[in-house]
Amino acid sequence: MKNQTNLSVNYFDPDAYIDSLMEDIGFGDATEAEKDQMYKGLSDQITDLVLNSISLYVEPEQIDEALIRNADLKELGKFVEKLVEISPEAQFAIIEALDRFYQETVDTYEEFSKM
Amino acid sequence: MAAQTNTKKQIGEEGVVIEETSSHPIIQELVKIEDLISQGSDEETIMKAVKGYSENLTSPGFLNEAEKGVVALARKRIEEILTKHEKVLLLEAKGRPIRGELVKAKAKLTEHIGHKEEIIDLGEYQEGAKKLKELDYKFDHAMTEDNVFAADIFWQDIYKLDPKHAEDLKPLLDDLKKEVVQVPEVTPSTPAPESVSLAPSAPEAQPGPKGTTTVSTTVSPSASFATTTSPSGMPVVAPPSAPPIAPVVAPVPTPTTPPAPSGAPSTQSGAPPRPREPETAEGEEAETNLKLSKKARELLETLLEKKELIRDDDAVCLAINALIQQSDVDLDQLKQFLQNTELLNKTISPEVRNRVKAEMDLAKVTTYENFKKALNDELKTVEYTLDSLSKQQRPSDADKAERKQNLTRRIEIERLLEHADNLNKLEKRTMTYESPREILNLINFYLHKDEPELKMEDLMSQTEELVEEQKENLYKGPRAVLNKFCSFLRPTLKSTLKALAEDKKFSKLGENAGEELAKLSQLKVVNDQFKVKEWIEGLPGDYKEHMETTVPRLIAYLELAIRDGKVSSLLQTGPARKLVENLRKLQREHIRLSIKDQPIDNQQKMLLYVSEINKASRKNTDITGEVLRKRLHLGRNEALKILGGTGALAGALTMAAISPFALFGGLSTALYATVRRSKKIPEKWKPLARAATGRLAVANGLVVGGSLIGITSLYLPLAAAIGVVAVPWLWKRRKAKKGAKKE
Numbered sequence: 052m053k054n055q056t057n058l059s060v061n062y063f064d065p066d067a068y069i070d071s072l073m074e075d076i077g078f079g080d081a082t083e084a085e086k087d088q089m090y091k092g093l094s095d096q097i098t099d100l101v102l103n104s105i106s107l108y109v110e111p112e113q114i115d116e117a118l119i120r121n122a123d124l125k126e127l128g129k130f131v132e133k134l135v136e137i138s139p140e141a142q143f144a145i146i147e148a149l150d151r152f153y154q155e156t157v158d159t160y161e162e163f164s165k166m
Numbered sequence: 167m168a169a170q171t172n173t174k175k176q177i178g179e180e181g182v183v184i185e186e187t188s189s190h191p192i193i194q195e196l197v198k199i200e201d202l203i204s205q206g207s208d209e210e211t212i213m214k215a216v217k218g219y220s221e222n223l224t225s226p227g228f229l230n231e232a233e234k235g236v237v238a239l240a241r242k243r244i245e246e247i248l249t250k251h252e253k254v255l256l257l258e259a260k261g262r263p264i265r266g267e268l269v270k271a272k273a274k275l276t277e278h279i280g281h282k283e284e285i286i287d288l289g290e291y292q293e294g295a296k297k298l299k300e301l302d303y304k305f306d307h308a309m310t311e312d313n314v315f316a317a318d319i320f321w322q323d324i325y326k327l328d329p330k331h332a333e334d335l336k337p338l339l340d341d342l343k344k345e346v347v348q349v350p351e352v353t354p355s356t357p358a359p360e361s362v363s364l365a366p367s368a369p370e371a372q373p374g375p376k377g378t379t380t381v382s383t384t385v386s387p388s389a390s391f392a393t394t395t396s397p398s399g400m401p402v403v404a405p406p407s408a409p410p411i412a413p414v415v416a417p418v419p420t421p422t423t424p425p426a427p428s429g430a431p432s433t434q435s436g437a438p439p440r441p442r443e444p445e446t447a448e449g450e451e452a453e454t455n456l457k458l459s460k461k462a463r464e465l466l467e468t469l470l471e472k473k474e475l476i477r478d479d480d481a482v483c484l485a486i487n488a489l490i491q492q493s494d495v496d497l498d499q500l501k502q503f504l505q506n507t508e509l510l511n512k513t514i515s516p517e518v519r520n521r522v523k524a525e526m527d528l529a530k531v532t533t534y535e536n537f538k539k540a541l542n543d544e545l546k547t548v549e550y551t552l553d554s555l556s557k558q559q560r561p562s563d564a565d566k567a568e569r570k571q572n573l574t575r576r577i578e579i580e581r582l583l584e585h586a587d588n589l590n591k592l593e594k595r596t597m598t599y600e601s602p603r604e605i606l607n608l609i610n611f612y613l614h615k616d617e618p619e620l621k622m623e624d625l626m627s628q629t630e631e632l633v634e635e636q637k638e639n640l641y642k643g644p645r646a647v648l649n650k651f652c653s654f655l656r657p658t659l660k661s662t663l664k665a666l667a668e669d670k671k672f673s674k675l676g677e678n679a680g681e682e683l684a685k686l687s688q689l690k691v692v693n694d695q696f697k698v699k700e701w702i703e704g705l706p707g708d709y710k711e712h713m714e715t716t717v718p719r720l721i722a723y724l725e726l727a728i729r730d731g732k733v734s735s736l737l738q739t740g741p742a743r744k745l746v747e748n749l750r751k752l753q754r755e756h757i758r759l760s761i762k763d764q765p766i767d768n769q770q771k772m773l774l775y776v777s778e779i780n781k782a783s784r785k786n787t788d789i790t791g792e793v794l795r796k797r798l799h800l801g802r803n804e805a806l807k808i809l810g811g812t813g814a815l816a817g818a819l820t821m822a823a824i825s826p827f828a829l830f831g832g833l834s835t836a837l838y839a840t841v842r843r844s845k846k847i848p849e850k851w852k853p854l855a856r857a858a859t860g861r862l863a864v865a866n867g868l869v870v871g872g873s874l875i876g877i878t879s880l881y882l883p884l885a886a887a888i889g890v891v892a893v894p895w896l897w898k899r900r901k902a903k904k905g906a907k908k909e
Contacts, residue, residue, distance in 0.1 A: 066570050066573070077772065081769055089773060089776065094774060095780045096776060096779055096780055103725070107743070156776075157752065159775055160772055161767050162758065162762065
């Protein structure tokens with residue numbers, strides 16, 4: 052199950068990521084309330100992963116560049132977008148973190164299921 | 167009058183020299199001004215006095231008559247007035263003209279004193295950090311609207327933070343002093359060759375400091391653009407074996423880069439580069455370099471959409487310069503190659519063209535410009551919809567579907583915009599680039615395109631090496647010293663752990679914290695998850711308790727240190743990163759084990775697991791925020807006010823309403839102000855320091871800022887950001903990697 056990803060290879064769709072993960076951890080037929088709860092929990096974690104990855108991997112010059120390109124810093128999302136855009140390091144880090152998280156969560160589920 | 171006795175007493179305390187010179191008008195007028203302020207005179211009267219003083223300062227000869235010591239004293243007095251009467255000055259009318267005028271006067275005095283004062287200061291600093299602290303101006307810790315004051319407190323804190331600092335400071339200041347002493351010799355010599363090389367046709371637009379973080383040194387841009395470049399080894403290294411050259415544009419991680427072109431790129435460009443015969447004699451080599459450097463700059467200016475990205479302190483720009491200088495490339499041909507729209511032409515497949523045409527027909531527009539306008543309008547609508555959808559706490563299925571649809575459309579629009587832009591470029595036959603890195607990649611490709619065995623990945627890593635090389639050059643010398651100044655926790659694993667041991671909240675480790683943490687800093691432990699676990703188990707006290715208190719703190723501190731280290735670009739952060747990874751793994755394992763045996767069903771367990779790891783993340787952010795606030799030496803609320811305290815935002819912001827950008831902006835401003843005010847940094851390096859502090863604020867702000875605004879407003883733009891931005895080749899690579907692991 053976990054060896055097959057139904058995620059797009061062309062872009063990251065957060066919904067697809069979470070839906071796929073939720074299915075892999077036995078939430079495919081959960082109640083709506085449970086699904087909602089899980090959805091929120093996972094998206095929280097993903098945001099944290101993404102921001103942390105960027106902050107740890109982005110190069111100083113890239114911060115400069117992002118600041119120049121988006122100097123008024125009106126929205127965090129936009130700024131982060133710029134930052135990620137010019138930082139391959141951050142992109143790798145994010146994707147690695149997301150993949151790792153996916154795998155670990157699925158492993159956890161399987162460990163729980165063994166009992 | 168109370169104020170008068172007060173000032174006299176202060177003057178008396180300054181010592182003999184001051185008593186002798188205090189009758190000088192440059193001081194006396196300031197005493198008068200202070201009296202006026204403390205008597206509560208009306209704004210007009212004070213303003214008149216301050217204006218008069220300012221005018222005196224500009225009148226010829228006035229400053230030259232005074233001794234440097236007196237000027238320094240006057241400057242200090244202005245500083246004192248600004249501090250002491252800060253509240254009065256803040257109550258001034260809009261714009262605070264008196265304050266502004268005083269600050270200006272102070273700047274004039276500073277300018278007059280110039281480097282000399284700094285050398286004197288540095289001499290004193292060598293006596294150690296303790297002395298430094300005493301020399302620092304005492305600022306009222308009370309909250310003010312102006313970040314400058316908080317910033318100074320912050321600067322003082324830098325010295326408090328690391329007990330080792332007194333020691334560390336010494337060699338550092340030695341370096342600083344050397345650099346300062348060298349200034350008079352270096353500066354005059356540089357402009358001379360530059361003026362020779364500048365032809366009248368030289369473009370006027372120089373990449374000066376634009377925006378908040380752009381940096382320029384006191385040396386003129388084009389001169390240092392040439393001089394900072396090092397003659398590093400030739401980058402031409404053909405990799406051992408490889409398939410034919412991969413598509414040229416695909417792996418360049420920039421937005422204008424269209425995905426996966428087809429066709430052999432080696433045939434795309436015109437003639438191969440013909441190495442030019444060196445036209446100049448050996449003695450004129452330097453001049454040739456300057457000319458080349460000028461040409462490199464011209465090239466960049468023609469090709470780059472955003473001119474402000476050409477900077478003489480940017481490693482990428484320097485790498486371009488170095489590459490051109492080293493490779494004897496025919497610049498005209500290179501230019502032709504880079505402006506060759508054919509390259510672009512090949513990257514746009516017929517499908518894409520048809521798609522754009524279909525969309526254009528649909529939108530009933532005929533020109534690409536109008537199409538772009540229409541797309542941008544649509545993008546706004548889509549973003550608005552997405553925004554309102556993202557505000558829902560629990561999206562229904564319909565909402566999710568709508569969101570998904572909008573998200574997909576957003577990505578589509580972004581791509582279409584990109585294509586339209588490219589097609590527009592093609593039509594107009596002008597080729598421009600969005601970042602220097604893109605150009606650098608292409609230049610490197612151009613130089614190596616005749617090597618049949620060249621792999622794209624090797625080419626990419628070669629480019630990276632070039633940039634790294636330049637970075638190293640940049641970080642030698644003044645920048646290295648500055649970066650040391652700007653990294654508050656020394657970002658090596660050992661010293662971070664040492665600093666950690668001294669944190670009182672970390673006292674669960676008992677008295678032997680230092681020793682215990684030293685054990686952890688051994689490389690063989692850091693790299694091994696089980697050894698890290700053993701280490702935690704071996705600590706005095708309960709394993710569970712350590713997992714919940716010691717480990718989160720350790721992670722937060724280490725990550726802070728990594729960010730600092732990264733930002734200062736000086737020290738290796740690898741071991742710390744590895745340790746964090748292992749600690750995080752253990753943390754999640756601990757959570758998993760604590761849930762495993764609970765008498766609930768699997769779904770409940772998973773829900774609990776996710777909520778627990780989220781809790782751990784929040785804790786991490788809390789600790790990070792706490793440490794950052796501690797660095798600002800302020801309480802939580804005060805720190806927030808300062809962080810958000812630029813201008814109108816002050817006071818109006820509550821914890822709930824604070825925007826992360828107030829945080830970024832405010833924190834950066836506070837840090838910039840620190841640097842601006844600091845006497846410890848020679849004027850010519852201040853821009854560099856400002857950049858370093860700004861980055862630090864952003865890197866740390868990302869984590870803390872994210873937690874402040876909460877998930878719903880952040881998740882969507884973020885997700886979309888990686889969605890659009892992480893270019894297809896990256897995802898393909900990921901797929902390939904995953905596939906390789908499985909099969």
